[in-house]
Amino acid sequence: MLSFIIRRLAQSVVVMLVVAFVAFVVFRYVGDPLESLATQETRLEDREIMRERLGLNAPAYVQFADFVGRLLRGDLGVSYRLQEPVTRLILERLPATLELAFASATIALVFGVLLGVHSALRPRSAGAWAAMTLSLVGVSLPTFVIGISLIYVFSVELGWLPSYGRGETVQLGWWRTGLLTESGLRSLVLPAITLSLFQLTLIMRLVRSEMLEVLRQDYIRFARARGLSQRAIHFGHALGNTLVPVITITGLQLGSVIAFAIVTETVFQWPGVGSLFINSVQGVDIPVMAAYLIFIALVFVVINLVVDILYYVVDPRLRVDSGKSGG
Secondary structure (H helix, E strand, C coil), rough: HHHHHHHHHHHHHHHHHHHHHHHHHHHHHCCCCHHHCCCCCCCCCHHHHHHHHHCCCHHHHHHHHHHHHHHHCCCCEEECCCCCHHHHHHHHHHHHHHEEEHHHHHHHHHHHHHHHHHHHCCCCCCHHHHHHHHHHHHCCCCCCHHHHHHHHHHHHHHCCCCCCCCCCCCCCCCCCECCHHHHHHHHHHHHHHHHHHHHHHHHHHHHHHHHHCCCCCCHHHHHHHHCHHHHHHHHHHHHHHHHHHHHHHHHHHHHHHHHCCHHHHHHHHCCCHHHHHHHHHHHHCHHHHHHHHHHHHHHHHHHHHHHHHHHHHHHHHHHHHHHHCCC
């Protein structure tokens, strides 16, 4: 187990170094930083002083080493547009994005597994037909269309839920949360459903297909021949083996939710990291764009590492194979 984790950590370090190099290229060679920091009144002598202070006259490998060193210290630079540390800007908006991502992932996982199991066990029922129809809607419609439709129905016509914003929030240390207030929870409902619908349909279809495949296996027939109850067969044997690929898909989708919540945050004016990235693109704020790239890569690396470890824990065949190779 320890050697498995060490190998995965080594791979993660290599991936982050590659991403850091790409971010460095974007940060250093996409536009001139002095054009954003200096004004028309800045003299040439002052520009040279600024260039020296920023380290732009040093060789590229020295600049990259300095860039990685600052990343390890948590220094992501200063926003050209807002003139504030990028780390502070991301940390201020990170709670909103994480709460939205985990709420949508929870909805997708719980309802995806339940609907997938129901569709596999009762494929000809009305509930299975409705679930499959819902899955077609979730896969076919773009996220912004789903969001606008939910706003029109539940905010404009019915007036039940807010159409934008995060609602009232409270401060818990450095974390600002809306989960402890009524308006914060009500504001979370529509964007969480919008963001979860595609993931929900994907998980539901995966669970349905995997469970139908598992139910045709020989060991399920043997379990029935031994006289085990249908509940024990379905939820003790079939579902356990079905969840192995679901863990992988759910982990990757959680990373995708955090990375690509930009559309949902834009539609609902959700003050998260995605909306910060959109504003940085519009203002050509290179440090924020580079920091967002590194942040998303780190999210995927950490989630993939956790998924690999869970995969190792859930599937005993991996432990057996690892033991044989180690022997």
